[in-house]
Amino acid sequence: MPDSEPVVALVNVSVAYGATVALRDVTASFAGGAVGLLGPNGAGKSTMLRSLLGFVAPTTGHMRVLGLDVAKSPLEIRSRVGYMPESDAHIPGMNAVTFVAYCGELAGLPPVDAMQRAHEVLFYVGLGEARYRNVETYSTGMKQRIKLAQALVHDPDLLLLDEPTNGMDPKGRDEMLELVRDLGHNKGVNLILSSHLLPDVEYTCDQVVVMDKGSVAVNGPIASLKQPRGQVFELRVKTRGANIEAFIGSLRAAGLDCHATDEDVMRVFVPGADGARRLFAIAAAEQAQVRHLRPSVPTLDDVFASAVGEA
Amino acid sequence: MPIHDQGYRRYGGQRAPRGRAWAVIAKAGIRTRLGQRAFLALLLLSWLPFLVRAVQLYAAANLPQAAFLAPTPGLFRQFLEQQGIFVFFLTVYGGAGLIAHDRRANALQIYLSKPVTRAEYVFGKLAILMAWLLLVTWVPAILLLAVQIAFAGNVEFFRGNLYLFPAITMFAFLEVITVSTAMLALSSLSTSSRYVGILYAALLFFSEALFGVLRLVAGNTRLSWISVPFDLNQVGDAIFRLPLRYDTPWPLSLAVLVLLVAVSGFVLERRVRGVEVIA
Numbered sequence: 001m002p003d004s005e006p007v008v009a010l011v012n013v014s015v016a017y018g019a020t021v022a023l024r025d026v027t028a029s030f031a032g033g034a035v036g037l038l039g040p041n042g043a044g045k046s047t048m049l050r051s052l053l054g055f056v057a058p059t060t061g062h063m064r065v066l067g068l069d070v071a072k073s074p075l076e077i078r079s080r081v082g083y084m085p086e087s088d089a090h091i092p093g094m095n096a097v098t099f100v101a102y103c104g105e106l107a108g109l110p111p112v113d114a115m116q117r118a119h120e121v122l123f124y125v126g127l128g129e130a131r132y133r134n135v136e137t138y139s140t141g142m143k144q145r146i147k148l149a150q151a152l153v154h155d156p157d158l159l160l161l162d163e164p165t166n167g168m169d170p171k172g173r174d175e176m177l178e179l180v181r182d183l184g185h186n187k188g189v190n191l192i193l194s195s196h197l198l199p200d201v202e203y204t205c206d207q208v209v210v211m212d213k214g215s216v217a218v219n220g221p222i223a224s225l226k227q228p229r230g231q232v233f234e235l236r237v238k239t240r241g242a243n244i245e246a247f248i249g250s251l252r253a254a255g256l257d258c259h260a261t262d263e264d265v266m267r268v269f270v271p272g273a274d275g276a277r278r279l280f281a282i283a284a285a286e287q288a289q290v291r292h293l294r295p296s297v298p299t300l301d302d303v304f305a306s307a308v309g310e311a
Numbered sequence: 312m313p314i315h316d317q318g319y320r321r322y323g324g325q326r327a328p329r330g331r332a333w334a335v336i337a338k339a340g341i342r343t344r345l346g347q348r349a350f351l352a353l354l355l356l357s358w359l360p361f362l363v364r365a366v367q368l369y370a371a372a373n374l375p376q377a378a379f380l381a382p383t384p385g386l387f388r389q390f391l392e393q394q395g396i397f398v399f400f401l402t403v404y405g406g407a408g409l410i411a412h413d414r415r416a417n418a419l420q421i422y423l424s425k426p427v428t429r430a431e432y433v434f435g436k437l438a439i440l441m442a443w444l445l446l447v448t449w450v451p452a453i454l455l456l457a458v459q460i461a462f463a464g465n466v467e468f469f470r471g472n473l474y475l476f477p478a479i480t481m482f483a484f485l486e487v488i489t490v491s492t493a494m495l496a497l498s499s500l501s502t503s504s505r506y507v508g509i510l511y512a513a514l515l516f517f518s519e520a521l522f523g524v525l526r527l528v529a530g531n532t533r534l535s536w537i538s539v540p541f542d543l544n545q546v547g548d549a550i551f552r553l554p555l556r557y558d559t560p561w562p563l564s565l566a567v568l569v570l571l572v573a574v575s576g577f578v579l580e581r582r583v584r585g586v587e588v589i590a
Contacts, residue, residue, distance in 0.1 A: 055585030083424035155322035
């Protein structure tokens with residue numbers, strides 16, 4: 001595969017489960033390195049990963065993974081891809097090292113090499129001490145790690161990680177993200193991290209593909225997406241008669257992007273320069289008092305919120 | 312920096328050619344069962360009839376008073392029929408969970424995310440059950456044939472009944488393939504091996520009971536084809552060149568068995584997938 005060729009490319013891919021369309025005419029490419037697949041639940045992230053593995057056949061379009069056509073070479077692709085599913089998954093009745101070695105053998109490793117790599121990979125993911133325990137006795141966090149181990153054992157060129165931090169406690173989550181970051185940045189493994197958690201993607205990935213309602217909303221390098229093409233402000237106002245909706249409507253009518261945060265402060269994206277003056281002008285027109293106005297730095301949250309149209 | 316980094320390393324070794332995953336699956340499945348004492352006990356128990364028959368062959372060959380025990384082709388047919396009870400228990404014990412447990416643990420998406428085709432997965436699982444069932448049918452029956460030759464000290468009986476070897480092989484494989492594919496298909500329908508086992512037993516007993524009722528009503532045995540065990544009996548008698556025990560033509564019984572295998576294959580094709588789609 002030439003270096004310039006994307007690791008994964010989708011062209012006009014649509015996938016439907018019966019009457020439900022999960023992917024709508026998706027055209028996207030994933031460069032090498034760590035790429036985040038970001039989107040709210042139900043955006044089509046998991047469906048995209050499953051389609052890349054050949055689990056689900058697209059109704060239209062075609063896909064290439066590592067330079068290979070998914071429709072024509074699914075087995076060759078799977079031998080070079082590691083998949084960490086979102087849901088709890090293991091082979092019943094096995095301890096961790098047997099399970100991971102078994103997965104290695106299924107992927108084509110000789111039994112001795114598979115067992116040796118199973119030990120190494122289990123130490124790498126932090127399960128070295130628990131490797132002789134039956135997987136069914138593992139905690140949720142440990143099950144996430146063992147899923148990563150089975151995806152890694154055959155040394156894939158591409159890792160597909162579907163919500164790898166699901167159900168993990170904060171410490172375990174940090175450790176998992178550290179592993180993912182290490183794999184993507186230090187170990188030369190290309191990876192696609194599917195997540196609905198912005199901080200996970202921002203910490204581990206260099207590029208992001210944002211999905212919403214089965215379509216790609218935005219994609220590109222995270223740093224470039226965060227480049228200011230205007231100004232971002234944190235804004236809190238007091239409106240007459242608590243008519244905040246009318247004020248937000250005025251902001252949007254003026255071409256300003258406005259998103260609520262967890263607190264009572266909203267983040268307002270103002271294209272071009274002179275943002276503060278425009279905000280004061282709109283507030284004056286709406287007879288709203290500006291109680292708090294502070295310039296801010298664009299984050300991936302802004303990109304995400306803007307892409308999926310969150311208010 | 313540590314002297315030896317225990318972190319992740321790239322793999323530069325050999326990889327096996329594709330198409331052998333079924334053997335990996337079969338080997339792992341067989342090894343798992345061998346670690347279970349109850350299963351081993353059942354296997355040992357299923358070889359008791361072989362010992363009894365071996366003693367019978369020894370007595371017939373060496374004791375003039377036991378000449379009435381002399382072997383006939385029917386002895387091998389009877390032996391395989393007697394083994395049916397162990398085939399039933401082994402099928403339920405060793406087969407009910409083969410796919411059901413994988414479905415319960417979401418293991419199918421692990422298997423199918425590796426370079427393993429659905430056919431390889433099914434064939435690997437089938438090989439596990441077939442191995443156990445052949446171990447209690449074909450292997451002891453063939454050994455019994457060898458034991459007869461050894462105790463008799465000549466090959467007269469074997470030469471006079473040359474069809475026995477292919478007959479034993481044909482019947483044992485027909486029985487094992489039919490039973491294994493049916494159980495595997497049932498196993499793919501549920502996540503509970505207990506439920507699958509009960510369903511399998513219920514289907515067998517219900518079809519036998521239904522035939523019993525119809526036999527009384529119709530006054531003949533032309534409807535024996537509705538029961539799989541009776542179909543196996545009928546085809547088995549035909550293979551061993553024995554008088555047929557039911558009025559059903561044996562090709563019809565064989566057709567039912569072939570149809571059952573085909574339906575099982577269809578069910579497996581529908582159920583063994585990386586993603587379960589509920590549309």
